[in-house]
Amino acid sequence: MYRASEIGLSRTAEFGPFTVIGNGTTVGNDSKISNSVIGEGCSIGSNVLIEGSYIWNKVTIEDGSKIRHAIVCDGVIVKSGAVLEPGVVLSFKVVIGEQFVVPAYSKVSLFQQPTVQDSDEELEYADSSSAVAEISPVSITAGMPDGDVISEAAQTHLGPSEVGNGGVGYIWSVCEGGREEEWRHSVAPIPAEKLAEITQATEDDLELSHQDGNILPPSGELMTNSIDSEDDNHEDSRDDSIYFEKEVEATFLRAVQENIKEDNVILEVNSLRLSYNMTSADCAGAIFYSMMKLAIETPHSSSSELQRNVAKVASTWQKLFKYYLPTLDEEIEVILKFEEICLESGKELSPLFSQILHFLYTKDVIQEEAILSWASEKEGADEADKIFVKQSESLIQWLKNAPEEESEEEE
Structure with missing residues (x-):
């Protein structure tokens, strides 16, 4: 979770992962927020539930409200006990009445929805007698994000049938048959029934493709296409890895230059990781490369x-680096990445391989088990692949003998 400064959070409020809280926002007792972005200057009451939503600036959400997978624009007021079902979008300055439930995928605005026109030109030039619905008596200022006042006429114009008692806004209707497609354009998760349909359709397609494959005669051309496809996928994956590493390096260098906190760098790297569909090992390798290049x-x-230089950089950014080494597998991958760096882009580091590896061990970044596993994996390799294992032989032997020495001392 990322929290800006100057915010007021109750000690009993709960915040889940992937949550951002903006400046000047307050959160009341026992409220729960997860997987959401909360803007600046918002007031969130007690016992409020917010999941997977985007709450813009200066939004007021009163006690007991529930918001799931919705978008709430600037200046909106959600009164106590109101519920926004998944897929709802509330436009600027809308007010949702107490205990009112906004149906899933609804769009609510201060302005009435224009009726369907025969053409865009008719809509543009329609006069008061045309089929365009009149705008409600809401001031233009109230409809804009910078407006500060909603007119009294607007507040009294709507009854409970629109957005609840005391609410201000119009629920825009969806064109015939359109509601079936609303889920495609929403921040809400895919509905279970739609997901089942998609899964079934995919399975049917796979079954058909297998059937087609069985009736096709053996063909060298078919095999060639398959191989070409695999090669293309490999190239795409390689390109993604290169771009990802460059993005991480740029992020790391900016963090160094601007003295950005490690927690914020982790947020940025995690977003890149999701964008490129990378693993923790990929992140660790990219960060290690960036650290060595800086040194x-x-x-x-x-x-x-x-x-x-290496010791200084590694010590300064140890927390960031260690974050992406949750298991021995990632640590081993980093050692392999270090070998690659020494053989390619960072040959100047080659003579220092064993010293740097030992330093990472003393800083508890790389564990003993990872080093010994790496050495063990290299036993059957070609001599050319054992260069750095041989260079680190004294360290490896020392690690192997260390447990024996400790047991002798205990006796």
């Missing part, structure tokens, strides 16, 4: 100075 590009005149 190399930092002025130095000897190997010892370069080693000090």
